[in-house]
Amino acid sequence: MYVLVVNAGSSSLKYQLFDMDGEKLIAKGNADRIGIDGVLEHQVIGRDKTKTPVPLPDHAAAIKTVLSTLVDKDAGCLDSISQISAVGHRIVHGGPWLTHPVMVTDESVADLEKCMLLAPLHTKGHLQGIEGCRKAMPGVPQVLVIDTSFHSTMPPKAYTYPIDWDTAQRNYVRRYGFHGTSHRYVSGVANEYLDVPADKSKIITCHIGNGSSITAVQGGKCIDTSMGFTPLDGIIMGSRCGAVDPAIVPHIMEAEHISPDEMADWMNKKCGLLGVSGVSSDMRNVRRAIEEGNERARLAVDILVYEIKKFIGGYTAAMNGLDCLVFTAGIGENDELVRSEVCRDMEFFGIKIDEEKNLAWRSLPVPGDISAPDSRAKVFVIATNEELMIARDTVAMCSMA
Numbered sequence: 001m002y003v004l005v006v007n008a009g010s011s012s013l014k015y016q017l018f019d020m021d022g023e024k025l026i027a028k029g030n031a032d033r034i035g036i037d038g039v040l041e042h043q044v045i046g047r048d049k050t051k052t053p054v055p056l057p058d059h060a061a062a063i064k065t066v067l068s069t070l071v072d073k074d075a076g077c078l079d080s081i082s083q084i085s086a087v088g089h090r091i092v093h094g095g096p097w098l099t100h101p102v103m104v105t106d107e108s109v110a111d112l113e114k115c116m117l118l119a120p121l122h123t124k125g126h127l128q129g130i131e132g133c134r135k136a137m138p139g140v141p142q143v144l145v146i147d148t149s150f151h152s153t154m155p156p157k158a159y160t161y162p163i164d165w166d167t168a169q170r171n172y173v174r175r176y177g178f179h180g181t182s183h184r185y186v187s188g189v190a191n192e193y194l195d196v197p198a199d200k201s202k203i204i205t206c207h208i209g210n211g212s213s214i215t216a217v218q219g220g221k222c223i224d225t226s227m228g229f230t231p232l233d234g235i236i237m238g239s240r241c242g243a244v245d246p247a248i249v250p251h252i253m254e255a256e257h258i259s260p261d262e263m264a265d266w267m268n269k270k271c272g273l274l275g276v277s278g279v280s281s282d283m284r285n286v287r288r289a290i291e292e293g294n295e296r297a298r299l300a301v302d303i304l305v306y307e308i309k310k311f312i313g314g315y316t317a318a319m320n321g322l323d324c325l326v327f328t329a330g331i332g333e334n335d336e337l338v339r340s341e342v343c344r345d346m347e348f349f350g351i352k353i354d355e356e357k358n359l360a361w362r363s364l365p366v367p368g369d370i371s372a373p374d375s376r377a378k379v380f381v382i383a384t385n386e387e388l389m390i391a392r393d394t395v396a397m398c399s400m401a
């Protein structure tokens with residue numbers, strides 16, 4: 001069974017084609033600069049990547065171009081579009097309305113439209129991607145897989161902000177959490193390798209990338225997560241500030257004469273590693289600056305490590321224990337120094353890593369077990385795979401339909 005996973009943003013449509021008999025990735029790419037000048041990046045796995053300018057006036061044109069590329073004699077990998085049995089859409093925000101994977105129907109699309117209130121840019125892109133697929137592939141079942149849904153099991157004490165009740169309710173303000181598909185995937189893999197039964201395990205998953213979030217997963221269910229009403233909450237990120245004293249917001253707006261939109265832009269794009277280091281939002285550049293003796297770059301990474309440690313401590317307390325700590329995403333998978341610094345002086349929490357294994361985790365079998373033999377908690381490095389998770393959910397939904 002072939003499943004096309006689509007991640008539609010406002011001006012891009014990323015895709016991955018899986019053969020789910022064996023869960024093999026067959027092709028992937030990105031129809032980018034939709035509505036601008038149009039570029040198609042495409043790769044059949046095992047062959048070279050291509051980058052071709054193509055007119056992409058809208059999302060329907062983008063998906064048509066992707067489909068015709070997938071069946072192209074030279075660039076493609078399918079004999080016919082009819083080989084694609086289903087489409088899975090990545091949805092960033094389901095709000096309180098979408099808390100499980102659902103088939104694309106008029107009702108579920110109407111629920112997704114409500115999410116325009118909470119995540120207008122992402123939701124607009126998703127709706128256009130879905131509409132484009134419905135037009136280009138009529139009759140092919142489509143599934144919405146929602147990033148926030150993994151966090152819908154949080155108890156009220158974790159998702160309720162201590163603000164005026166009625167105002168919060170009127171405006172749907174609560175912690176939703178993000179990166180849920182990634183946290184679900186890596187905690188699921190971790191559970192397969194722990195000695196503790198999955199319905200009893202206590203896992204902390206650290207998705208540390210350009211955007212970062214940390215989640216406490218108890219018995220396979222999310223009980224708390226660091227991102228909140230928006231992906232701005234939680235720890236320091238590439239260019240996002242994470243949680244700060246809320247009084248800073250009106251203070252800076254008044255002092256710098258900036259509007260709410262400008263303030264939101266500043267918190268999303270000018271802060272985090274970039275804001276503190278003054279160098280870059282990209283960890284590789286920040287690391288280079290540290291090697292050159294840049295003290296603000298060092299401070300930015302010190303803040304990152306310190307905040308991850310504090311979340312680990314907090315979530316270990318919340319779960320009354322820890323069986324496993326998982327690192328994933330761009331920094332979590334690639335930056336051995338962050339893993340090493342986070343796990344240093346954490347014996348109190350039962351965390352101790354083997355530094356040699358930490359350096360060479362890619363040569364270890366899944367789940368990338370880098371814990372020292374005397375570590376009470378396991379420490380795993382697991383490459384995330386949100387697209388595979390979406391493809392699996394799509395297969396599961398289609399088999400129930």
Ligand code: AMP
Pocket residue numbers: 208209210211238281282283284285287329330331334335
């Ligand atoms: P993601 O958002 O998961 O794609 O992660 C992006 C982040 O991972 C960026 O800050 C990158 O600099 C960082 N990253 C990727 N490769 C490395 C590496 N080899 N060492 C350190 N950071 C890396």
